Amino acid sequence: MEQLTLSAQQVRKFSALFSRYDRNSDGLLSEEDFRAQAQHIQKVFGWADDDRRTKRLFVDRSELFHRLARGADKDRSGAVSLEEFLRYFERQIVVFRAAGAASPWLSSSCRDLIDLIDEDKSGAICKEEFRMLLSAQESSADAETLFGKLDRNGDGRLTLDELLALSFEFMTSDDPQAPGNQFFCGDF
Ligand SMILES: [Ca+2]
Numbered sequence: 001m002e003q004l005t006l007s008a009q010q011v012r013k014f015s016a017l018f019s020r021y022d023r024n025s026d027g028l029l030s031e032e033d034f035r036a037q038a039q040h041i042q043k044v045f046g047w048a049d050d051d052r053r054t055k056r057l058f059v060d061r062s063e064l065f066h067r068l069a070r071g072a073d074k075d076r077s078g079a080v081s082l083e084e085f086l087r088y089f090e091r092q093i094v095v096f097r098a099a100g101a102a103s104p105w106l107s108s109s110c111r112d113l114i115d116l117i118d119e120d121k122s123g124a125i126c127k128e129e130f131r132m133l134l135s136a137q138e139s140s141a142d143a144e145t146l147f148g149k150l151d152r153n154g155d156g157r158l159t160l161d162e163l164l165a166l167s168f169e170f171m172t173s174d175d176p177q178a179p180g181n182q183f184f185c186g187d188f
């Protein structure tokens with residue numbers, strides 16, 4: 001196997017994200033994991049099965065999986081192994097560091113997220129929405145503290161631009177304390 005060019009820090013970080021996504025802990029990311037994530041989020045937010053947000057959530061998660069699989073599932077097994085996942089990020093980092101932007105996969109997950117939990121259609125995530133999100137992610141982080149770190153301009157809302165900047169930081173930063181890391185994968 002060819003040596004990864006990711007730093008040890010990045011390997012730990014992307015592995016933490018992988019574990020978060022691998023709901024059934026079988027060491028592979030499959031469509032089933034993304035469906036289980038959707039079920040979990042639906043439960044935390046208390047949405048009925050016929051709620052339009054529930055339908056949207058399941059469609060978004062399925063698309064997110066297929067977008068990942070198209071780029072990462074090199075052996076076409078229908079699932080993404082940790083090594084495939086790390087290789088995928090490795091390739092994406094090279095491309096998007098040059099552009100100064102997060103990969104389309106992370107960008108679209110930010111867009112989906114805002115569309116999904118932005119109840120008041122303000123185009124941003126407020127602190128209360130963020131608290132629900134953390135609980136959906138089973139994160140042990142303190143919502144108040146973390147929100148304060150992520151909301152860099154301190155206006156009480158997380159906008160798409162702020163989330164995109166956090167995604168870029170998540171992809172590229174080697175600082176474990178960088179807010180972007182905590183947003184995507186919690187402590188690692
Ligand atoms: Ca799995």
Ligand SMILES: [Ca+2]
Nearest residue numbers: 073077079080
């Ligand atoms: Ca595979």
Ligand SMILES: [Ca+2]
Nearest residue numbers: 151155157158
């Ligand atoms: Ca803000």
